[in-house]
Amino acid sequence: MELDERKMKILQAIIRNYLETGEPVGSRTISKYTDLNLSSATIRNEMADLEELGYILQPHTSAGRIPSDKGYRLYVDNMMKAKALELAEKEKEVDNMREFLNDKVDKVETLLKNMAKMLATNTDYAAMISAPQVHKNKVKFIQLSQVENHQMLCVIVLEGNIIKNKIINVKEDIDNETLLKLNILFNSSLNGLTLEEINLGIISKMNGQAGEQLEIARSVLDAVAEAISAEDNLEIYTSGATNIFKYPELSDSSKAKELISTFEEKQLLSSLIEKDNEGSDNGIKVYIGEETPVHTMKDCSVITATYELEEGVHGTIGIIGPKRMDYEKVVDTLKYIKDQLDSVYKKKE
Amino acid sequence: MELDERKMKILQAIIRNYLETGEPVGSRTISKYTDLNLSSATIRNEMADLEELGYILQPHTSAGRIPSDKGYRLYVDNMMKAKALELAEKEKEVDNMREFLNDKVDKVETLLKNMAKMLATNTDYAAMISAPQVHKNKVKFIQLSQVENHQMLCVIVLEGNIIKNKIINVKEDIDNETLLKLNILFNSSLNGLTLEEINLGIISKMNGQAGEQLEIARSVLDAVAEAISAEDNLEIYTSGATNIFKYPELSDSSKAKELISTFEEKQLLSSLIEKDNEGSDNGIKVYIGEETPVHTMKDCSVITATYELEEGVHGTIGIIGPKRMDYEKVVDTLKYIKDQLDSVYKKKE
């Protein structure tokens, strides 16, 4: 037995209906819902087949059918094109976004936080967005300056204008000239290098040149190492975690707690961040149910997209919702946001 | 009718019992629970009085009594001294904290995040902690440097070592000498000043001296204004929002959603941040039920404490839990944390 066109149509009708209502859908409903002009009895026969094929399942005897993960997958991969965002709605969203985008584009952090919030509000699902990660963090600029007695400020700018600050306490102050020398030394020795490239050789060479300021040089190197190491840099913004309460299948206490905890402990979301941005389609990936890398989200679907602010500087946007989420709308929205983010800085130049 | 000693004892017993069990407590229980040697009937009479006085109430006829907000208030203000943290437990907590404190004290942000997490874990309530606010933000140090073609980095250090960075795009680069001059100009003009003190006079004077670099000077001033203005600086870390699911009276969908949303939208918590740290007792304040400034928390109690990292640099710690929270333990814990935070930096110097 295999999926003929009629079965496809019926499956599609089931999924559509279930996405809308969230209720198991019965044969009678489909018999009217479609333009196939088939009686409920016939539909029942076909449904039995679809169940045997694994595309739908029954929560219990004498209930309607709901799509299985496999059914959703087929839908997402093959059947989804038809519907599209209502034009009016899209217009409205575009306006919203432009507003946000024009607002404070100079602060990436604010922009991304706003983005997350907007996504959550617009979709009624939970949204996450990771701050851009530089694939290979490179030092672009280092500056050491005296702020106060016994306190130095070390500013490190990485490729992609990621700025790190560190206050370093020193035993004795150094004069301006030495400071200048040190700055030149740091910049000439470390600029353009990744963490791996700052190897022992360079460090010992620097130590040699730093002369008496060994202690400071060591502190600076530590700061650089800290700034540059990728782990610490993972920053994730989330919004709309409480949207899950809108979906009864997710909002019983234990599930809700688990999900929201996952959102609170943002580290747990890191496995959703794409390392490679070679996604199937525009860098957009759809995880359905058990497919998701985060186990606590096994009752959800997750859709992620990768954006690229500047060459080599990319992050991930994710939408988490119930399995019966509006895949088309979310994919469209993510595509749009992705495009916007992709062009924010590129356009400006 | 007024509160004699016996009524006090009975009220105290009711509250203690309710804090432990979370169930309405009946006359029979109290009759045994206390060492008053009174029959349940007598207790009932007293309870009727206590109810009339407004210290306790009945969820419904034929249920036991639970404390009213007024009852809790009396308890917190007058009856609480007796119990104290178990010594063993306290020791354990102290150890935990020391561990956290010793870990990465150099990064205030990390420290506070860890603190919040620890508080939430230790108390089983939700915790919030506001990053230190400087009462009157003063500029301590400004540095402008060239990072790349057409890109300047402006670093602003405020009193209390709060560091702000801003990338400024410029039309044409400036030579090293001018840069040096500008830096000296900024530092000599702005250091030690608050936002109010940087008035139009100074700005126009600076404009005069900046000469051709007017555009840059303006950008820098903007950056300073942004860095220094208090609103943007409000940073609040939260943890353990999902702990509320541990208390049935808070964990039905709608209440939980409201509470967790409040935690997510951290701005909503700002009214809990104390502007003046002149609290009643050690800067610790207890809000019970309707007393709390955040309306969504009317079914909760909130306890806040103010800490002071350095002279004039303070923030607020808050614990949010059910009204039947363990007030003594929370107050003790907050006091302890407050002391720790108060001394972290002061000790070091």
Place this chain on the structure above:
DNA sequence: GTTAGCACTCGGACAAAATGAGTGCTAACA
């Protein structure tokens, strides 16, 4: 002032009954 006794209230738990959506199967039909 305290206590024992008793009638009364009311929420919660439990079980039986009613409801109804939906199925699977069979037999008839085109």
Place this chain on the structure above:
DNA sequence: TGTTAGCACTCATTTTGTCCGAGTGCTAAC
């Protein structure tokens, strides 16, 4: 051979009724 009407059956949900017990308020006696 595919389609359909009809019917018995299943099972989650809702409704209804009953019971139970914790706890109260009141009264009368101590």
